[in-house]
Amino acid sequence: MVNDSIEPKRLLCIVSAMNVGGAETFLMKVYRALDRKKYQMDFYCMSKEKGYYEEEIISLGGKVFHSYPKSIQPIKSFLMLRKTVKAGKYEHVMRISQHSLATIDLIAAKLGGARTLIQRSSNANSGSRNSRILHFLFQCLPKIIPNIKIAPSTEAAEYTFGKNSVKNGKAIILKNAVNVDSLLFNQKKRDKIRKELNIENKFVIGHVGRFSNQKNHDFLINIFKEISKDRKNSVLVLVGKGELELEIKKQIELLNLKEKVIFTGIRSDIPDILMAMDIFIFPSLFEGMPNTVIEAQATGLPCLVSDSITKEAKITELVKYKSLNEGAKSWSEDALQFKRTLNCNDIQSCFIKYGYNIELVTREFEEIIFNN
16 A cells, blocks of 8 residues: 655756756656656756746745855855755755756755765757866866766767766766657647737748857848748747847847847747747757757757757757858758658657657656666
8 A cells, every 4th residue: 555645755956047948848848747746856046036937846846946146156055055955855966057067066965965966967068168168177077976967968968977978878868858749730729829920921930949159049040031032921930038139139120130030038838839830940059959959840840950969859850950151041042942741640650769758758767866
């Protein structure tokens, strides 16, 4: 007889903030599919801002903590994290970051009493030159501190934990799986979004991602400029927020494209918006494993992506890789020729074949984290 009064094992996830980034979205997909009678996830945010997912986390039985930003008050941040781990008696603590300096948070967790120290690399680069230098200087930390190492792709694992960790099996590739059934193309959903955005008779180019250098929006805008020359009814739908949004809007105005570009902000219905698009263009400078490219494939949307993105993102033939050196004109030509080629059954088969089922990945997550 099962004793329902037994408290679930709890995992404390350390993040920057629980907003709609790729890593955070992955955590939420797992959290929703988790056996919450046995396991729970709490979130420790390195900022005071309220995140997009916080209300849902609380509704699922999770807790959310907010800390001093580490970049401003590193000592207070370290001590507060140690105190939180100790007070909550957390045995399992996971840090979400590809940067080696983030591993210091696992040291704080260990001093607070945590035994299972997990680091999940979320990217294959640290961004700016200074950030990459700091990562290089402290690269030994993620190799020796976490006793469980996780990444969504081989490139992300090698960047954070080193090639040897991947080669000898010490770094685990845990895929950014999705609930395929909820993402399968639906004509009614497509029509609804296209009507809402007033793009019913348009050729829709789309992108989902934070307005940051990594996502390479300036190049995307130049691609769209070329597309709009050949396809007069084209529009660009940009989903997300970020520090470079105003800069991108200025670029769009200078190119006289303002009437053809739609900024949706952060949306909770990303799959439906993906269904409303005709092609997804993703010219990122680097990625760990782009969640939106996976979701776009599940909806049947053709994806033209930069060849800097891991080849493991190609689950179906809906993904085509292209060099950023080929120029905006060449990208626009490929975008206009790329068509939907797969039906729902083909897509489901590919996702099952390559292990991108969220239920299976969540069971694997439970075993790795809680029953290691």
